[in-house]
Amino acid sequence: MTIAVLFGAKSFEHEISVVSAIALKKVLNSEIVYIFCDYDRNFYLIPTDKINSKRFSSGEYKKDKSLYLKNGGFFYKKAFGEGQVSCDFMINLVHGSDGEDGKLSSMLDFYSIPYIGPRIEGSCVSYNKLLTKLYAKEVGVHVLDYQVLRKNSEDLIKIPFPFIIKPLRLGSSIGIGIVKEASELSYALDVAFEFDDTVLVEPFISGVKEYNLAGCYAKKYLFSIIEEPQKEEFLDFNKKYLDFSRTKRVNEAELSQALEEDIKESFSKLYNPLFLGALIRCDFFIIDGKVYLNEINPIPGSMANYLFDDFNSVIESLSQNLPSQINVPKEYKYINSIQAAKGK
Amino acid sequence: MTIAVLFGAKSFEHEISVVSAIALKKVLNSEIVYIFCDYDRNFYLIPTDKINSKRFSSGEYKKDKSLYLKNGGFFYKKAFGEGQVSCDFMINLVHGSDGEDGKLSSMLDFYSIPYIGPRIEGSCVSYNKLLTKLYAKEVGVHVLDYQVLRKNSEDLIKIPFPFIIKPLRLGSSIGIGIVKEASELSYALDVAFEFDDTVLVEPFISGVKEYNLAGCYAKKYLFSIIEEPQKEEFLDFNKKYLDFSRTKRVNEAELSQALEEDIKESFSKLYNPLFLGALIRCDFFIIDGKVYLNEINPIPGSMANYLFDDFNSVIESLSQNLPSQINVPKEYKYINSIQAAKGK
Numbered sequence: 164m165t166i167a168v169l170f171g172a173k174s175f176e177h178e179i180s181v182v183s184a185i186a187l188k189k190v191l192n193s194e195i196v197y198i199f200c201d202y203d204r205n206f207y208l209i210p211t212d213k214i215n216s217k218r219f220s221s222g223e224y225k226k227d228k229s230l231y232l233k234n235g236g237f238f239y240k241k242a243f244g245e246g247q248v249s250c251d252f253m254i255n256l257v258h259g260s261d262g263e264d265g266k267l268s269s270m271l272d273f274y275s276i277p278y279i280g281p282r283i284e285g286s287c288v289s290y291n292k293l294l295t296k297l298y299a300k301e302v303g304v305h306v307l308d309y310q311v312l313r314k315n316s317e318d319l320i321k322i323p324f325p326f327i328i329k330p331l332r333l334g335s336s337i338g339i340g341i342v343k344e345a346s347e348l349s350y351a352l353d354v355a356f357e358f359d360d361t362v363l364v365e366p367f368i369s370g371v372k373e374y375n376l377a378g379c380y381a382k383k384y385l386f387s388i389i390e391e392p393q394k395e396e397f398l399d400f401n402k403k404y405l406d407f408s409r410t411k412r413v414n415e416a417e418l419s420q421a422l423e424e425d426i427k428e429s430f431s432k433l434y435n436p437l438f439l440g441a442l443i444r445c446d447f448f449i450i451d452g453k454v455y456l457n458e459i460n461p462i463p464g465s466m467a468n469y470l471f472d473d474f475n476s477v478i479e480s481l482s483q484n485l486p487s488q489i490n491v492p493k494e495y496k497y498i499n500s501i502q503a504a505k506g507k
Numbered sequence: 508m509t510i511a512v513l514f515g516a517k518s519f520e521h522e523i524s525v526v527s528a529i530a531l532k533k534v535l536n537s538e539i540v541y542i543f544c545d546y547d548r549n550f551y552l553i554p555t556d557k558i559n560s561k562r563f564s565s566g567e568y569k570k571d572k573s574l575y576l577k578n579g580g581f582f583y584k585k586a587f588g589e590g591q592v593s594c595d596f597m598i599n600l601v602h603g604s605d606g607e608d609g610k611l612s613s614m615l616d617f618y619s620i621p622y623i624g625p626r627i628e629g630s631c632v633s634y635n636k637l638l639t640k641l642y643a644k645e646v647g648v649h650v651l652d653y654q655v656l657r658k659n660s661e662d663l664i665k666i667p668f669p670f671i672i673k674p675l676r677l678g679s680s681i682g683i684g685i686v687k688e689a690s691e692l693s694y695a696l697d698v699a700f701e702f703d704d705t706v707l708v709e710p711f712i713s714g715v716k717e718y719n720l721a722g723c724y725a726k727k728y729l730f731s732i733i734e735e736p737q738k739e740e741f742l743d744f745n746k747k748y749l750d751f752s753r754t755k756r757v758n759e760a761e762l763s764q765a766l767e768e769d770i771k772e773s774f775s776k777l778y779n780p781l782f783l784g785a786l787i788r789c790d791f792f793i794i795d796g797k798v799y800l801n802e803i804n805p806i807p808g809s810m811a812n813y814l815f816d817d818f819n820s821v822i823e824s825l826s827q828n829l830p831s832q833i834n835v836p837k838e839y840k841y842i843n844s845i846q847a848a849k850g851k
Contacts, residue, residue, distance in 0.1 A: 178841045202837040204578060204617060217846060220839030231577060234548060260835070261617065265627045269613030273548060273605065283609045284638075287631035294632070297641040313780075358833070360780065436657075436704065489702070491604070493546040495564030497522045502561060 164193040164479065167237070167250035169257060169267065169278075171219070172200040175337050175358070176259030179464065181219050184256050186409065186465040188214065192475045196250055198237055199224055200257065200267075206230035206237060208248060234274050252482045255280030255462060259333060263462055264290045277485050279478065281441040281461035288437060289459040290332050292363045302432040305455045307365045307448070312352075314360040320348075325367040328352060330359035341367050368450065373457065374416050376430050377444040377467035381480035384434075387444075387470030389426060391416035409469045425454045433459060439486045442466055442477065508537040508823065511581070511594035513601060513611065513622075515563070516544040519681050519702070520603030523808065525563050528600050530753065530809040532558065536819045540594055542581055543568055544601065544611075550574035550581060552592060578618050596826045599624030599806060603677060607806055608634045621829050623822065625785040625805035632781060633803040634676050636707045646776040649799045651792070654708040658700050664692075669711040672696060674703035685711050712794065717801065718760050720774050721788040721811035725824035728778075731788075731814030733770060735760035753813045769798045777803060783830045786810055786821065 170184035171177055188195060188211070197209040199219065208228040209218065218224050230237040230248065237248040253271065255278050261267055265286035271278045281289065288294045296306045310322055311331070320326065328351045330338040338358035340351035355362040377387040390413050418426070430445050433456065444463035448455040460467075468474040514528035515521055532539060532555070541553040543563065552572040553562065562568050574581040574592065581592040597615065599622050605611055609630035615622045625633065632638045640650045654666055655675070664670065669687040672695045682702040684695035699706040721731040734757050762770070774789050777800065788807035792799040804811075812818040 173835050175835055177835070178839060181842065202835065204619075216839075216842040220842045220846070231575075233575060260833070265609055265631070266613040266617045269610040269627070270617060273610045273614060275548075283613070283627070284631050284635060287609070287628050288638070291628060293645070294628075294638070294642075297645055298638075301637070301641055489604070491517050491519055491521070491546065495522060495560075498525065498560040498564045502564070 164482075165196060165250045166191060166193045166478070166482075167196045167198050167248060167253040169198045169200065169253050169255050169262075171202075172257040172261035172267065173202055173204055174257060174259035174261050175333060176262075177202060178216075180256055180258045180262065181216055183258065183465045185214055185216060187254075187256070187468070190465070190468045190474055191478070193478075196248055198230060198248065198253070199227075200261070201225075204261075206232065208237075208239065232270060232274055236274070236276055251277075252485070253278040253280075254466065254478075256466070258462055258464070259337075264332065272488060275488070277482070279440065279442060279481055279485070281438055281443065282486065285438040285441060285443075285461055289443075289461045292329060292331050292458070293361075295456070295459060298437070299433060299456045304429045304432050305453055307368075307455055307457075310364040312362050312364060314356050320364050322364050322366055325369070327365050327367040328355045329363045329365070330355045330357075331361040331363050332359050343367075368448070372449045373446060374418070374426060374449060375444055375446050375467075375470070376426055377442065377463055377470045378430060378434070379442040379477065379481045380435055380439060381477075381484040384427070384431060385477045385480060386427060386430070387467060388413075388415040388472075389418060389423060390414075390470055409465060413469055422449060422452070422454070429454045429456065440481075442481060444470070508826075509540060509594045510535060510537045510822070510826075511540045511542055511592060511597040513542045513544065513597050513599050513606075515546075516601040516605035516611065517546055517548055518601060518603035518605050519677060520606075521546060522560075524600055524602045524606065525560055527602065527809045529558055529560060531598075531600070531812070534809070534812045534818055535822070537822075540592055542574060542592065542597075543571075544605070545569075548605075550576065552581070552583065576614060576618055580618070580620055595621075596829070597622040597624075598810065598822075600810070602806055602808070603681075608676065616832060619832070621826070623784065623786060623825055623829070625782055625787065626830065629782040629785060629787075629805055633787075633805045636673060636675050636802070637705075639800070639803060642781070643777060643800045648773045648776050649797055651709045651712075651799055651801075656696075656706050656708060658704040664708050666708050666710055669713070671709050671711040672699045673707045673709070674699045674701075675705040675707050676703050687711075712792070716793045718762070718770060718791050718793060719788055719811075719814070720770055720791070721786065721807055721814045722774060722778070723786040723821065723825045724779055724783060725821075725828040728771070728775060729821045729824060730771060730774070731811060732757075732759040732816075733762060733767060734758075734814055753809060757813055766793060766796070766798070773798045773800065784825075786825060788814070 168184050170180040195211050199207045199209045207224050208230055228239050230239050238245045265283040268283050268286050288298045299306045325343040327341050338355045342348050342351045375390045441461050444460040444467045446457040448457050471477050512528050514524040539555050543551045543553045551568050552574055572583050574583050582589045609627040612627050612630050632642045643650045671685050674682040682699045684698055686692050686695045719734045785805050788804040788811045790801040792801050815821050
């Protein structure tokens with residue numbers, strides 16, 4: 164089995180993706196081919212034995228084979244004709260924009276390339292924190308109270324201090340700030356608005372219990388252990404960054420069976436059918452014994468490999484149960500009937 | 508000014524898109540280049556003077572210049588090197604899947620090609636009728652009651668007869684059926700489930716007043732007239748089909764000024780910021796003096812040209828006010844700092 168790992172791209176989380184991709188080399192048993200998308204959105208085939216972070220930061224990758232996308236896969240030019248990068252399926256490991264906002268999913272779908280990763284709708288719903296809230300509520304999963312604020316709007320924030328301000332899109336804690344009193348507000352808004360023209364305001368609950376569960380559906384749910392992440396006030400960018408290179412197993416959270424089941428049930432409500440084909444990680448809060456969705460990571464750092472007992476078999480099962488696209492008959496029924504009527 | 512019209516693609520509405528594209532030739536004053544995407548998702552440059560529906564139904568287009576997408580636009584091979592299709596911007600005129608579900612928008616965004624059409628999020632929200640409902644409610648626009656039904660689910664329909672069953676995705680009335688009594692249910696469900704594994708059930712209100720408003724935002728709102736479409740029980744596929752080739756002005760609906768303003772206000776709530784860059788048509792119901800959203804057409808048939816006094820100037824203004832993508836600094840800050848720490 165050969166897996167192509169797609170990473171990089173035009174994203175604030177470009178570097179995270181590089182780190183995440185390199186981490187996968189240690190944990191995947193299969194043969195890996197690495198397809199790098201640079202900040203300018205050019206694709207390169209990176210030799211698996213030579214991959215390291217410096218290859219990208221130094222620009223050395225530009226000497227690697229240049230690739231382009233078309234029906235069926237990634238191709239490269241040869242002296243005569245072209246060659247195709249051979250793989251059984253791809254893993255979309257582009258974190259943040261391009262990867263998690265639906266762009267690359269769209270392109271892989273359009274060119275009929277099988278891949279593990281969120282499809283367009285799942286991407287849009289998880290990338291936009293307002294859509295995440297609306298969707299979660301609709302499928303019966305609790306979310307924290309929230310308020311959406313547009314840039315230059317004069318709306319007052321109705322959520323009491325302390326609250327947390329997040330750019331409406333993006334992941335990985337970028338642009339997020341906690342506001343404990345009025346004097347901190349303007350700076351936090353400035354930071355968040357650097358990354359999006361809309362921000363989300365949520366109550367900040369100090370010391371809230373957070374639990375992460377990763378999983379996917381492949382004829383049945385394949386769940387990871389539930390992790391209680393170590394955290395400071397909240398996971399900042401540097402902390403999360405380290406997370407993306409993790410390959411070691413973590414300790415399981417200590418939870419009552421009832422709560423564990425609640426968390427898994429919430430995950431399933433969110434996952435199916437929107438995230439079929441993806442291995443996602445959902446981060447939950449538990450408040451007064453109730454499960455709340457914090458966020459959905461449709462492409463978790465290094466695929467949350469460290470949360471699974473047998474990561475390789477999860478990936479293999481999922482790859483054999485990817486959603487198929489709807490079949491569209493190639494017909495010109497209407498045009499033919501008009502032409503027939505016209506006697507053409 | 509040269510406009511590239513992108514049409515066709517792998518969609519149940521492929522033929523509609525062909526008809527829609529040909530109709531634009533009559534109404535656009537600018538130079539047009541036609542980029543056709545066939546059912547197999549190969550791109551072709553169709554000579555503008557030779558475009559007619561038979562070119563596609565007969566397969567003759569396959570002799571036209573083959574195109575491929577890459578950074579900056581559509582390209583074709585030349586004896587030596589390659590040429591680029593030259594245009595100032597594109598109009599995404601692919602109705603239904605590929606065009607309205609976000610795939611082609613993603614690709615145009617990814618390759619930094621300026622275009623008129625919905626961006627990814629607007630596409631996902633309007634393509635999926637559940638997301639449309641959730642979003643409309645969130646921004647304060649009324650929607651009809653609804654129920655979502657999954658294939659093979661044993662959920663009972665709680666909405667009283669008569670109701671209307673629609674595939675959750677797709678547009679143009681495909682797969683839609685009205686159910687007036689229990690005996691009609693199973694057939695209507697079968698039809699709808701042919702097109703999607705989830706359907707939406709809504710009350711069917713016989714004789715409800717429907718009003719369509721098209722528009723876009725280009726420094727200010729550019730609205731069309733409000734049309735009261737002629738209709739039978741509901742606009743079926745054939746009727747809507749004809750709609751897509753329309754180029755003649757229609758009659759303005761007779762509405763009180765208050766209602767007209769309500770309709771425009773509802774449009775604006777839905778449009779901004781989700782549909783910036785697109786010319787969309789919103790179809791509303793008026794029930795007991797209140798405005799309800801029926802559906803959002805993010806790529807209306809032949810761009811709803813027949814609803815505008817000066818369609819060409821609307822397109823020109825919009826093309827000069829397309830949303831820009833967020834700027835991502837090309838940096839390897841984190842990786843460089845790690846390498847510095849390691850002394851590499």
